[in-house]
Amino acid sequence: MGRPRFWDPQGERFGGIPTYPWQMAPADLLTRRQLRARGLRPGGQDVAAQIMWRSRRSTSGVRVAYLYRPDLAKPVRPMTEGRRRALAAALAARRTCPACGRDAGYVLPAHLGVCLPCADAVDLAA
Numbered sequence: 001m002g003r004p005r006f007w008d009p010q011g012e013r014f015g016g017i018p019t020y021p022w023q024m025a026p027a028d029l030l031t032r033r034q035l036r037a038r039g040l041r042p043g044g045q046d047v048a049a050q051i052m053w054r055s056r057r058s059t060s061g062v063r064v065a066y067l068y069r070p071d072l073a074k075p076v077r078p079m080t081e082g083r084r085r086a087l088a089a090a091l092a093a094r095r096t097c098p099a100c101g102r103d104a105g106y107v108l109p110a111h112l113g114v115c116l117p118c119a120d121a122v123d124l125a126a
Helices: 032-037 081-095 116-125
Strands: 019-021 049-054 062-067
Parallel strands (some): 019 049
16 A cells, blocks of 8 residues: 655655654644643744645645644743733624624624624615
8 A cells, every 4th residue: 555645754755844644643742732732832842743634625735733742842821811801802803893883792704894784784785
C-alpha cells in the first residue's frame, strides 16, 4: 500500500516541520484546542509538528493543524474583570443591529448585516 501522502516525520517535504497524516500524530503532541482543554496555551513555543489532511473546505485542498509540546506550554491566563467587560462589549456589538439599534438576542447574520426584522423590512420595501 505504501506510506500515506502526508507522512514526513523528519520534516523534509513540508516546510521543514515534521508532518503527519490525520490521526497518525504522536500522542505526546497536542493541538491548541487540546492544550486549551487541559488549561494550557502554547506560550510562545515554536510549532513542534503539524497534521495535514485533504479537505474540500480549503481553497488549496489541504488543511493544517499545528502541534505543540505540552511540557513547554504555559497555563492559560486568568480572566480579569477588564477582559470580561471587553468580551461582553464585543459580544453585545455582534448582537446589536446597526439599522434599528436593538439587541437582537442573537449574533446578526453576516450576510445580512442587520437583524431579521430589518432584513424583512428591506425585502418587503423592494
